[in-house]
Amino acid sequence: MDVVMLSRLQFAATVFFHFIFVPLTLGLSILIAWMETRYVMTGDEVWKTHTRFWGKLFLINFTLGVVTGITLEFQFGTNWSRYSEYVGDIFGSLLAIEATVAFFLESTFLAVWVFGWNKISAKAHCFCFWLVTVGGNISALWIILANGFMQHPVGYALNTDLGRAELASFYDVVTNSFAWGMYVHTVFAAWALGGFFVLGVSSWHLLRQHETDFFRRSFRLAAPWTLLMVIIVAGTGDLNGKDVAREQPAKLAAMEAHWETATHVPFHLLLVPDEENEQNSVEALSIPNLMSLISFGDSAAEIKGLKDFPKEDRPPVLVTFLTFRLMVALGVFFIILAAVAVMQRKRENMSPKLLTCLVWNIPLPYLALGLGWAVAEIGRQPWIVYGLMRTQDAVSPLAPTSVSVSLMAFILIYTLLGVLDIYLLRKYALKGPRGVEA
Amino acid sequence: MFETIWFILWMLLWAVYFILDGFDLGIGTLLPFLGKNEQDKRIMYACAGPFWDGNEVWLIAAGGVTFAAFPKAYAVMFSALYAPLLILLFGLILRAVSFEFRDKVESSLWRGLWDVVHFVANLVPSVLLGVAFANLFMGLPIDAKGVYHGSLLQLLSPYGLCGGILFLAIFVLHGALWLVIKSEDRLQLRALATVNFMWPLVLILLAIFLWLTKTSTHLFDNYISNPALFALPILALGGFIGTRLLLSAGKAWLAWASHGLFILCLTFFGVSGLYPGLILSSLDPAASVTIMNGSSSDLTLKIMLGVCLVMVPIVIAYQVWMYRLFSAPVRAKDIESSVY
Numbered sequence: 001m002d003v004v005m006l007s008r009l010q011f012a013a014t015v016f017f018h019f020i021f022v023p024l025t026l027g028l029s030i031l032i033a034w035m036e037t038r039y040v041m042t043g044d045e046v047w048k049t050h051t052r053f054w055g056k057l058f059l060i061n062f063t064l065g066v067v068t069g070i071t072l073e074f075q076f077g078t079n080w081s082r083y084s085e086y087v088g089d090i091f092g093s094l095l096a097i098e099a100t101v102a103f104f105l106e107s108t109f110l111a112v113w114v115f116g117w118n119k120i121s122a123k124a125h126c127f128c129f130w131l132v133t134v135g136g137n138i139s140a141l142w143i144i145l146a147n148g149f150m151q152h153p154v155g156y157a158l159n160t161d162l163g164r165a166e167l168a169s170f171y172d173v174v175t176n177s178f179a180w181g182m183y184v185h186t187v188f189a190a191w192a193l194g195g196f197f198v199l200g201v202s203s204w205h206l207l208r209q210h211e212t213d214f215f216r217r218s219f220r221l222a223a224p225w226t227l228l229m230v231i232i233v234a235g236t237g238d239l240n241g242k243d244v245a246r247e248q249p250a251k252l253a254a255m256e257a258h259w260e261t262a263t264h265v266p267f268h269l270l271l272v273p274d275e276e277n278e279q280n281s282v283e284a285l286s287i288p289n290l291m292s293l294i295s296f297g298d299s300a301a302e303i304k305g306l307k308d309f310p311k312e313d314r315p316p317v318l319v320t321f322l323t324f325r326l327m328v329a330l331g332v333f334f335i336i337l338a339a340v341a342v343m344q345r346k347r348e349n350m351s352p353k354l355l356t357c358l359v360w361n362i363p364l365p366y367l368a369l370g371l372g373w374a375v376a377e378i379g380r381q382p383w384i385v386y387g388l389m390r391t392q393d394a395v396s397p398l399a400p401t402s403v404s405v406s407l408m409a410f411i412l413i414y415t416l417l418g419v420l421d422i423y424l425l426r427k428y429a430l431k432g433p434r435g436v437e438a
Numbered sequence: 439m440f441e442t443i444w445f446i447l448w449m450l451l452w453a454v455y456f457i458l459d460g461f462d463l464g465i466g467t468l469l470p471f472l473g474k475n476e477q478d479k480r481i482m483y484a485c486a487g488p489f490w491d492g493n494e495v496w497l498i499a500a501g502g503v504t505f506a507a508f509p510k511a512y513a514v515m516f517s518a519l520y521a522p523l524l525i526l527l528f529g530l531i532l533r534a535v536s537f538e539f540r541d542k543v544e545s546s547l548w549r550g551l552w553d554v555v556h557f558v559a560n561l562v563p564s565v566l567l568g569v570a571f572a573n574l575f576m577g578l579p580i581d582a583k584g585v586y587h588g589s590l591l592q593l594l595s596p597y598g599l600c601g602g603i604l605f606l607a608i609f610v611l612h613g614a615l616w617l618v619i620k621s622e623d624r625l626q627l628r629a630l631a632t633v634n635f636m637w638p639l640v641l642i643l644l645a646i647f648l649w650l651t652k653t654s655t656h657l658f659d660n661y662i663s664n665p666a667l668f669a670l671p672i673l674a675l676g677g678f679i680g681t682r683l684l685l686s687a688g689k690a691w692l693a694w695a696s697h698g699l700f701i702l703c704l705t706f707f708g709v710s711g712l713y714p715g716l717i718l719s720s721l722d723p724a725a726s727v728t729i730m731n732g733s734s735s736d737l738t739l740k741i742m743l744g745v746c747l748v749m750v751p752i753v754i755a756y757q758v759w760m761y762r763l764f765s766a767p768v769r770a771k772d773i774e775s776s777v778y
Binding site (some may be wrong): 059060063064066067068070071073074076077078079081082084085087088089090091092093095096097098099100101103104105107108109110111112114115116119120159164166167168170396397398402406409413417420424427428 | 487488489492494495497498499501502503505506507509510512513514515516517520521523524527528530531532534535537538539542543583584585586734735737738741742745746749750753756757760763764
């Protein structure tokens with residue numbers, strides 16, 4: 001394999017691993033902040049136990065999120081040095097702002113929160129966790145603004161003397177509507193994931209009649225929240241799709257495996273793409289005009305087909321199509337599951353089927369979020385910065401062996417850490433609130 | 439002008455990182471030597487506990503600022519130093535995980551394993567930071583396109599290794615000083631003994647390093663053409679001697695701060711010698727990345743300066759607050775009652 005492919009694999013492996021931890025950090029933090037707020041407002045010790053129990057799981061997860069994030073910052077320089085040089089003027093500043101505005105806030109106040117239970121007032125302690133929550137969610141904003149620049153570059157000018165893109169309008173970069181669309185979709189998805197995590201762990205205990213009062217409370221808090229979030233995720237996803245249709249027509253065509261330019265494009269519920277022959281081998285259960293409608297809000301709209309893009313400008317069709325379809329299918333499933341959870345949340349005896357379903361559902365939101373990123377990033381290919389720089393031109397001048405070795409090291413260490421993390425999360429999740437009563 | 443301001447800020451961020459993360463890297467390296475039993479070990483972890491994560495963010499900030507202000511330097515430095523930087527990264531990852539995971543399972547084998555990981559994951563990054571900076575002082579074999587023509591072993595030249603050992607020794611001394619502040623009884627006495635042992639050692643290593651700097655680098659050229667800069671090494675030496683005197687006077691906090699001043703001035707002393715260079719080429723001086731050919735546009739530099747002038751004082755303010763909140767020595771009973 002060449003350096004480009006190895007570096008892409010390494011970035012994909014490390015970014016997906018990182019993205020196992022980040023959504024739970026974002027999603028669980030806001031629920032914990034809410035639990036602690038209720039403790040401060042009511043003085044009810046049970047809410048304090050909730051804060052500590054879920055807080056412990058949060059911490060196990062948080063550390064890995066932080067350290068695997070450093071990997072990504074390093075890799076822009078180590079593996080994508082041509083890219084860093086070309087757009088660092090814009091992209092680098094967004095990362096630097098993320099560190100100064102968000103990371104310090106998050107890490108400092110989390111330390112105060114962990115070690116300061118008896119050192120500051122309950123109100124101040126709760127406020128610290130809100131700062132952690134805000135820090136985490138702001139850091140997501142800056143990193144997605146940076147990614148948004150790669151998806152839909154705005155606010156730059158080309159400097160031909162230095163051979164790079166330079167910042168022309170900071171305002172345009174930070175108000176990039178494409179990036180904001182991605183941000184809200186991602187953050188609400190992460191909040192939904194946090195909700196499903198709480199529902200899943202609570203269901204495990206409720207199924208076994210452990211600490212039923214405690215976990216019913218967690219369940220009741222999380223169920224309506226999760227339903228609200230998954231509905232918003234669907235809405236923002238629809239808006240994202242329209243942004244893609246407008247700004248990245250080749251990605252849209254790949255997401256839908258749409259080959260021929262046409263108007264009144266139908267949506268095929270069943271579809272099997274045949275990339276080699278530039279067609280679909282199966283198209284069935286079609287709903288007329290639907291794809292035109294969801295892409296452009298107009299049932300007659302024309303959608304450009306893949307064949308009208310030069311081959312070297314097309315993203316890989318099958319992967320983009322499959323990841324997108326699977327993500328959407330999971331989204332539909334989540335709405336149904338969360339709705340049932342909301343309907344049953346006040347019952348004394350919730351259906352064991354529902355609870356079992358929620359336990360087994362824990363990994364699925366992770367999968368859905370990973371798939372979402374796969375659509376965004378694979379669908380952007382062959383570009384690293386859409387329309388501006390190709391991925392193959394962005395890589396560092398490295399020997400393939402260096403990257404092979406580092407890729408293997410990453411896989412080894414990350415697998416080990418992943419296994420340990422799941423082991424510890426499971427251990428403390430199953431232990432229940434008794435493990436944290438000091 | 440913005441380029442020069444950013445050069446100074448760049449030095450400052452690295453120096454703050456060394457001062458802050460330096461002490462917890464040092465404590466981690468001292469763990470097997472000073473942590474004679476489980477209680478002492480837990481106290482040593484707790485001495486760094488609330489601080490290390492916030493400290494490490496200064497590295498992310500220093501890296502981010504290099505990317506933002508000097509993208510070409512960032513690109514060349516990180517790709518040329520590929521292997522050492524990734525090893526540094528693995529070290530930082532394992533260090534963080536060892537802090538978080540060590541006490542999560544009641545088993546002496548589990549703890550013992552994480553103690554080994556913790557030691558290695560503090561030792562190796564300390565050395566590598568020194569090796570990396572020594573090589574930056576010496577210049578890297580890069581061509582005009584920023585392509586690196588060297589190997590990992592080449593980075594471990596006598597000068598590179600000397601830099602690594604010097605950094606390690608300074609961090610260990612810095613960590614021992616922190617332990618004097620934060621611990622009590624036997625552990626504190628052991629930390630004091632470590633300071634007494636390390637102080638002259640650092641002085642000797644420093645002398646060797648400076649002598650090698652004279653023979654293997656051009657850092658002193660800036661000093662000869664602008665003698666006012668000699669204030670930096672004099673201040674550094676003052677800070678270093680001050681550490682000793684203040685500690686003898688029983689002022690542990692001031693001794694640690696004085697050692698921090700030493701690290702600050704030493705970093706400034708080294709990096710100022712590069713000015714206006716950022717990454718010097720040892721193959722061809724014309725291929726060097728400097729603040730003239732490696733900086734971001736004026737607009738980016740201005741915006742980032744604004745961001746830093748607003749945010750960095752705020753960050754320092756709340757970090758100082760946090761340090762004060764946890765300034766009391768760690769006592770044996772704190773360890774028993776802590777749930778995390």
